[in-house]
Amino acid sequence: MVPINNYLFLAALLFCVGMFGVMVRRNALVVFMCVELMLNAANLTFLAFARQRGDSVGHVSAFFVIAVAAAEAAIGLAIMIAVFRSRGTLNIEEIKTMKH
Amino acid sequence: MNGELLLFWVFGLATLIGALFVVAARSPMSSAMSLVATFFFLAGIYVLLWAHAIAVLQVLVYAGAIMVLFLFVIMLLSLAEAEVSAPVLRFSWLVGGASTLGLLAVLGLAISRLPAQPAALGPAQQASFGSLGTLGQIVYTTYLLPFEAVSLLLLVAILGAVVVAKARI
C-alpha cells in the first residue's frame, strides 16, 4: 500500500518545480510548458484525493482540467505566434511595453 | 517493499527528473520532449492511483495532442536552437525561488498532517473505480452542464486560435 501522502508530495514537488520554471525561464514557450506542468500537478492532487475518499468526483475534475488545458494551449500558442510575428522574438524580457 | 511501492518510486522519480529537465533544458525542443516523457510517466502514476480513464486521456490528449501542438509551434517558429544569452541573476528570481521553497515547506507541512490510507473499497466498486464507464456515468448525469460548457469552450478556443494566429483577417 502506497500512502496517499506520497502522491501528494509528488504533486507538490511538481507544482513547485513548475512555478519556479514560470518565474525563471525567459522563453515564453518554455514558460507555457511549465504552466502545463503545474496543471498536471493539480490533476495528480485531484486523483490522489479521489482515491483516498473513494469517490470519482476527482476524476471528473481531472477530466475537465484536461479539456480546459487543451483549449488554453490552443489559444495561448496562437497568441505566441501573433506575438512572434509582430516582435520577432519570444524573449519575455524584450516584451515589456507595460514598463513605466 | 512491494511492487506497488517500487513502481511508485520508479515512476515518481522519472516524473520528477523529467520535470527538472523541462525547467533546466537549454533549447525549447529539449523542454518539449522532456515534457512528453513527464506526461507518460505521470500516466503511469495515474494508473497506480486506479484512475485508468484519466491515464488514457492523459496520454491521448495531453501527450498526444497538446504536446504535438507545442512541437508544431516550435518548429514553425524555428526556435529549436538553444538560447544563447548569458545567464543572469535577477532579484525576482531570488524572490521566486524563496517563495517556491516556502510554498513547498508549507504544502509539505499540510500534507504530512493528512490521513495516509486510501479508502477501503467494496469489490463491486473495486472493479469499476476509475473506469471510463464510471466516469461517463457521472459526467453525463451529474455534471452534464459543465460538460456542455466545456464543449462550447473548446469551440470558442478553436475560433479564437484561428482568429489570433491569422496574419490577415
Place this chain on the structure above:
Amino acid sequence: MLLSECLQHASLIDCLRQSPVDSESIAQMLWAIIALPLAGAFVSGVFGRMLGRANTNLIACAAVAGSFVLSLLAFWAVNDPRTALLSSFSQDPVRYAVAHDFGTWFAAGTFRVHFGLMVDHLSGVMILVVTGVGFLIHVYSTSYMGHDEGYGRYFAYLNLFIAMMLTLVLADSLPLLFVGWEGVGLCSYLLIGFWYEDAAKAWAGRKAFVVNRIGDFGFLIGMFLLALWVAAFQAQTNNAGGQGRALEQWRIGISQQGPLTFRGLEEAVRRIPPAAAQLRDAVSLDTSVVSGPLKGTTFGQVLLAVLLLFMLGAAGKSAQLPLYVWLPDAMAGPTPVSALIHAATMVTAGVYLFSRVGFLLVLEPTAMAVVALIGAATALYSAVIAFGQDDIKKVLAYSTISQLGFMFMGVGLAVFWAAILHLVTHAFFKACLFLGAGSVMHGNAEETNIKRLGGLRRQMPWTWATFAIATLAITGIVPLSGFFSKDAILHGVHGTDLQGYPWVSNTAWLIGLCAAFCTAFYMVRLYVLVFEGDRSPEARTAKAHESDWPMRLPMVVLAALSVLGVVYGIPLIAPASGGPAQTVMENYLSTVSAVPQQLARIHHTLRQGHESSLLVAWAQAWAIALAGGGLAGFLYLRYFPSRPKLQVPAFARALERWVRHGFYVDQLYYFAIVKPTEFLSYVLYKVVDSFIIDTLIVRGVAWITARSGAALRYLQTGNAQSYAAVMALALLCAAGYAVIQVLK
C-alpha cells in the same frame, strides 16, 4: 403750514413744538440721514478728480448740510409732545422717540440683529452736534485744504466719517452701534495718515488704529457676554416678581428684534427686582446662572464684566487711561480732522455709549467707580502733561483728553445730563480752538511751536477774537457755557454717593477741581504765548496773514455757539416733582435718564442729593478758574518776560522734560508691549511659519510623496516574471495563513 390754524387754539410755543412732518414719515426717512454723507463720500472719492475742486467741495458740504436739515426735522419731531413710538418691548408707547426697523441684518438660530435706527432726545442732540459741527468743518476744509491735491480723497473720508458717526449715534442696537464704532475708527486712521507719503504721519495713523483695536476687542467681548447674559436671563426669569405680562411682552420683543437692542436691554433690566427685596425664586442680580456658558457666575458679576469691557472699549475710542497714547500722535493729520474727529465727535463715542447704556451702568457701583476714577485720573494726568507741551496742537490734544476725562467722571457717577452738556459745549469750543490753531498755522507758514509765535493779536484779529472766546469758555469763566457744563459735572459728582464706595465721589470731585485749575493754567498759557506780547524773533514769516472767509465763518459760528450754549446750563425749569430747579439740558434729557435714575433708586446703588448749594459751587469753580488763569497770565505776561536769563534749577528742567514726553508712557508701551509682540511675531514667522509649516509640513509632504512614488516606480517593471514572483510570494503567504488557521 398749519401754523395759522394752530395759533387759533394754542400758544405760539406749543404750535412751534409741533413738527411739520409727522413722526411716521420721519421714521421711515431716517436712513437718508446716513445715506446722504455716504453718497457724498462715494461721489467725492470716485469722481472727485473728474468733477474738479469746486464741485467736490460743493457736493461734500451739501451732503452734510442735507443731513443737518434732516437731523433738524428729526429733532423737531422728537420734541413734539404728540410723538409716540410703539415699541415691541412694552405695552405702552414710548414718548419723545422716533424709530424704524429697516429689516433683518442677520439671524442665526434665536439670535438676530436688525437694521434699526432710533432718534430720541439723546441721539437728537448728538446728531445735531455731529452734522452741525461737521458742516462747519467741511466749509473750513474747503479753504484749509485748498492747495492740497488729494481733495477728493479728503472729502470722501470726511463724509464717510460723518456717515459712520451718524450710524453710531442713530443705531438702536449694540451691533449696529459697533458698525459705526469701527467705521469711525477706520476713518480716523484714514484721515490721520492722510499725508501718507510722510512715514511718521502714516505710522501715527497706524498707531491710532491699533490702539483703537484693543478697545474694540474689549467692546466686542463685552457685547458677546451681554448677548449670553440676555439669553440666560430669558431662560431663567420667571413671574416670581409679579411682572408676568410685561415679561411676556419683553420675550416677544426679544424674539422679534434680537437680544441686543437698547430698548430690549432697558426693559430686561427693569424686570430685575432689587436684591434687597429678597423675593423667593425671583431672578435678581445675585442669582447664579444655572446653564449655558455663563454657568456658575451671578447675573451681577457678568454685568460687571460687560461694563468693564465696555470701559476698555470706551478708553480706546475716547482716549482715556491707559489707551490715550494715540491722540497726541493723531495731530499728524490735517487740523480740520483734529477738530472734527478728535475734539467734537469720534472721541465722544465712549461717553455716548455709556449714556446709552446708563440703565446697565447704574446697577453696578463697582463699574461706576472704575469709570469715574479713570475719568478723573485721566483728566488730571493729561492736564499735567499739557503744561509741558510747546506744540499748539499737542496742547489742545491733551486738553481734549482731559475734558473727556471730565465727561467720563460725570457718566461714571450717573450725572448723564451734565456729561452730555459738557460734550456739546466742548464740541463747540474745542472745535473752535482747533480751527483757530489751524488758522494760526495757515497764517504762519505751518508753524506749530508756540515759543516761536506771539503777538498775533493785531495781525490776525478774527482768529484772535474767536480763540479768546473759546479759551474763556474752556477755562470756565462765567457767563460762557463751558463754565456751566464743567461745573455741572463737578457739582453733580460731589453730590452723588455710590453705595459701597463712599470715598469715590469726593476723590473724583477733588481731582476734578485740580484738573480745572490746570486747565485754566495751560489754556491761558497757550493763549498768551500765541497771541499776546511781541512777535517772536524766531517766527518763520515777517507778518502773519489772516485767513479767508471759509475759515473765518465757522470759527465765528462756533465761538457764538460757545457763548449761546450757556442757555442749556442755566437752571431755569422747575420740575414737576419739586426739588431744586433743573437746567434746560437736565430737563431735556430726563426723558432718557429717567429710567437709569429710577433703577438707581430702586436698587439703592447711588444717592443723588446736593450737599452744598449751587451758588457756593459756582463761586468755588469760578475762583479756581480765575486763580489758574490769573497765575498763568501773570507768569507768562510779566514774570518770565521780565527775567530773560532766569536760571532754571536742574530738577525743574528734568521734570519739564518728563512732562513734555508724556511721562515716557509711549516708550514704556514700546518696551513692554510692542517689542515683545514684535519678537513673538518674529519667532512665529521664522520658526512656526517658515520652518515648521512651510518646510517641514508642506514641502516635507511633497518630498515624501515624490520619493515614495519614485520608490514604488521600481515595481512597475513591465516584466511579467517579476509580477509572477510577487504573485508567488502572495500565494505563499495565503497558503501559510490557511494552513495555520486549519492547524489551530
